[in-house]
Amino acid sequence: MPSETLTIVDNRTGRKYDVPITNGTIKAIDLRQIKAEEDDFGLMSYDPAFMNTASCISRITYIDGDKGILRYRGYPIEQLAEQSNFLETAYLLLNGELPNRAQSDQWVHDITFHTMIHENIKKLMDGFHYDAHPMGMLISTLAALSTFYRDAKDIYDAEARRKQTYRLIGKMPTIAAFAYRHSVGRPYVYPDNTLSYTENFLSMLWRMTEVKYEADPVLVRALDVLFILHADHEQNCSANAMRGVGSSHVDPYSAMAAAAAALYGPLHGGANEEVLHMLDQIGSKANVPKFIESVKAGHGRLMGFGHRVYKNYDPRAKVIKKLADEVFEVTGRNPKLDIALELERIALEDEYFVKRKLYPNVDFYSGLIYQAMGFPVEMFPVLFSIPRSVGWIAQWEEMLLDSEQKIARPRQIYLGPPVREFVPMIKRP
Ligand code: ACO
Numbered sequence: 001m002p003s004e005t006l007t008i009v010d011n012r013t014g015r016k017y018d019v020p021i022t023n024g025t026i027k028a029i030d031l032r033q034i035k036a037e038e039d040d041f042g043l044m045s046y047d048p049a050f051m052n053t054a055s056c057i058s059r060i061t062y063i064d065g066d067k068g069i070l071r072y073r074g075y076p077i078e079q080l081a082e083q084s085n086f087l088e089t090a091y092l093l094l095n096g097e098l099p100n101r102a103q104s105d106q107w108v109h110d111i112t113f114h115t116m117i118h119e120n121i122k123k124l125m126d127g128f129h130y131d132a133h134p135m136g137m138l139i140s141t142l143a144a145l146s147t148f149y150r151d152a153k154d155i156y157d158a159e160a161r162r163k164q165t166y167r168l169i170g171k172m173p174t175i176a177a178f179a180y181r182h183s184v185g186r187p188y189v190y191p192d193n194t195l196s197y198t199e200n201f202l203s204m205l206w207r208m209t210e211v212k213y214e215a216d217p218v219l220v221r222a223l224d225v226l227f228i229l230h231a232d233h234e235q236n237c238s239a240n241a242m243r244g245v246g247s248s249h250v251d252p253y254s255a256m257a258a259a260a261a262a263l264y265g266p267l268h269g270g271a272n273e274e275v276l277h278m279l280d281q282i283g284s285k286a287n288v289p290k291f292i293e294s295v296k297a298g299h300g301r302l303m304g305f306g307h308r309v310y311k312n313y314d315p316r317a318k319v320i321k322k323l324a325d326e327v328f329e330v331t332g333r334n335p336k337l338d339i340a341l342e343l344e345r346i347a348l349e350d351e352y353f354v355k356r357k358l359y360p361n362v363d364f365y366s367g368l369i370y371q372a373m374g375f376p377v378e379m380f381p382v383l384f385s386i387p388r389s390v391g392w393i394a395q396w397e398e399m400l401l402d403s404e405q406k407i408a409r410p411r412q413i414y415l416g417p418p419v420r421e422f423v424p425m426i427k428r429p
Helices: 028-033 076-084 086-095 101-112 120-128 135-145 158-183 195-208 216-231 237-246 250-263 271-282 285-296 317-329 336-349 352-354 361-372 377-400
Strands: 006-012 015-020 061-064 071-073
Touching: 015 028, 015 101, 061 086, 061 216, 061 377, 071 076, 071 086, 071 237, 071 317, 076 216, 076 317, 086 101, 086 216, 086 377, 101 158, 101 195, 120 158, 120 361, 135 158, 135 250, 135 377, 158 195, 158 250, 158 377, 195 216, 195 336, 216 361, 237 377, 271 285, 271 336, 271 361, 271 377, 285 336, 317 361, 336 352, 336 361
Parallel strands: none
Antiparallel strands: 006 015, 061 071
């Protein structure tokens, strides 16, 4: 039987160390025993951007980036997109199992009856400038929610955690829709508990003078599927922020504001907005080859392409590409689609992209759908944050209940100046 250990020889000292291998991993802390001198701190591993470091053990989401596989709690994303709905998928991510009928009804009821926001939150949102970015409004409002729910600090009380979960998932669409309505100067539309999660969101966004808003069922389903696809993605930048900030034992609203802030960046949730800007900049199908050449020459990136984990076609992008056709049947074809298809075609054949395993990611087509549905680009990261709130909560709770986790606190390699004497201003050159 081969031994499940790694033997390390320190050539500085000639000493040999056996380090256990568990789940294909060695513990970085096991390196600490390796010292050149007795008073040495011990060996550390250096891994900027966590390229090869597992920060946790998780049982939520599985990705095989080389094969293009994504599963929530073991269920393939394609099956969930086809057969589940967003709230059911949310229940699965949070509880580990699909709900039975009674559990499902209770869950939908609990989320639905936590969609209203305090009137003072509404006033807070009113205070934003007329052209405030809705993502900035969402981040700030999430942080502000912590001041409304004092029990949010009881993070080790399962009941209190459940309550914040209902509130966060229930209120995300309301805050998102209010942020949008504020930006276009329209009155806020209050939640309608007779509608499904996604229908209600569309009603809060688009309802005008009609008594009841009736969304197109194709668009309701499309948005629901997009929500399923975006619900979790294991240790991405924002989940890592949620875990890292949550590890200080702050309340989940504050941690989620940090996670949403991480999502706001153009390399993460802001990428689909960048895709549309890029397609606008390209302008026409004929300009695609020239654009590809400029990317290859190092002038910017092909937005919506490439992924830290996927070195194959992002499975979510496959589902979205199909969804786009259904949506465009209702909304009319987004003229930028032709440029996007041409970009994809050329990039997938091009040696530069092939060699680097750069494939379309989830953001390549999602922006086109959102735009066709009538969303302004500023709303894209907000639309991403609504479903991702589920993943953030699942990751946060798993971190809290993991006895191996502590406050997240990486080490550094200090290469700055050594100790030196302070020089008074008068003596400085
Ligand atoms: N266009 C052109 N070249 C690219 C792209 C791209 N989109 N992405 C990576 N590359 C190149 C890099 O220049 C680098 O080339 P080199 O080896 O010659 O230096 C190589 O591919 C590897 O790139 P890295 O930056 O090391 O890859 P990393 O894993 O750090 O980056 C990332 C992943 C940030 C997603 C990157 O591919 C990127 O910037 N893509 C565009 C932005 C985007 O679409 N983000 C959305 C990600 S999905 C999500 O967050 C939901």
